[in-house]
Amino acid sequence: MAIHNTAADAANTAVRAFLTEVGEKYWGKIFNTGTGSGKAIWNKIKNEIFGGCCCYCGKRPDKLQLEYLIMFNREEYGLHHPGNIVPCCTDCNKRKKDNNGRHVSWEENLRIICTESGQEGSFEQRRKNIMKHHTEGEYAYPPLTDNENHSIRVMAESLYSSIKTEIEKSLILYAKLTEAFVVKEPEK
Ligand SMILES: [Zn+2]
Numbered sequence: 001m002a003i004h005n006t007a008a009d010a011a012n013t014a015v016r017a018f019l020t021e022v023g024e025k026y027w028g029k030i031f032n033t034g035t036g037s038g039k040a041i042w043n044k045i046k047n048e049i050f051g052g053c054c055c056y057c058g059k060r061p062d063k064l065q066l067e068y069l070i071m072f073n074r075e076e077y078g079l080h081h082p083g084n085i086v087p088c089c090t091d092c093n094k095r096k097k098d099n100n101g102r103h104v105s106w107e108e109n110l111r112i113i114c115t116e117s118g119q120e121g122s123f124e125q126r127r128k129n130i131m132k133h134h135t136e137g138e139y140a141y142p143p144l145t146d147n148e149n150h151s152i153r154v155m156a157e158s159l160y161s162s163i164k165t166e167i168e169k170s171l172i173l174y175a176k177l178t179e180a181f182v183v184k185e186p187e188k
Contacts, residue, residue: 007167011160018159023079026142046087049133054089056113061089069106077152083134083141
């Protein structure tokens with residue numbers, strides 16, 4: 001839970017809820033990685049498909065975190081879907097940025113991590129493993145058309161701005177109401 005909750009936090013949460021619901025529509029059922037069948041799928045992706053290793057650096061830490069290949073936010077609008085999640089270690093769970101301060105794609109992220117750790121030779125194999133999980137197998141991510149991707153972006157942006165606007169409207173309304181209801185000191 002955030003320590004300081006801003007209107008932007010609320011709007012971002014709404015966008016993630018939307019990306020979750022859309023992802024689950026394509027997947028065909030609820031996908032809660034914290035419980036039941038969703039948790040079983042996440043465990044299978046972690047322990048069987050990726051053999052308990054970080055998909056980027058290949059290490060086998062005690063605890064693997066959930067990483068979205070296509071980022072689950074307003075930069076990339078990735079869906080919450082089994083084909084979009086991979087395991088990674090704490091160190092690798094911070095997407096690298098390019099020279100313009102924008103986060104890089106998962107492929108570029110993998111390339112940077114392999115290069116920085118002197119494991120250039122492992123890049124291609126790791127890329128293939130991730131790509132196979134993302135596009136083939138039983139959990140393949142839906143092959144969205146340009147139109148679908150565009151619609152997701154438009155809806156997410158509209159949702160983001162309306163949540164922010166609602167909070168701003170509430171503040172204005174609150175100011176008006178308190179002005180109307182506040183008990184003023186009698187004039188002398
Ligand atoms: Zn790692």
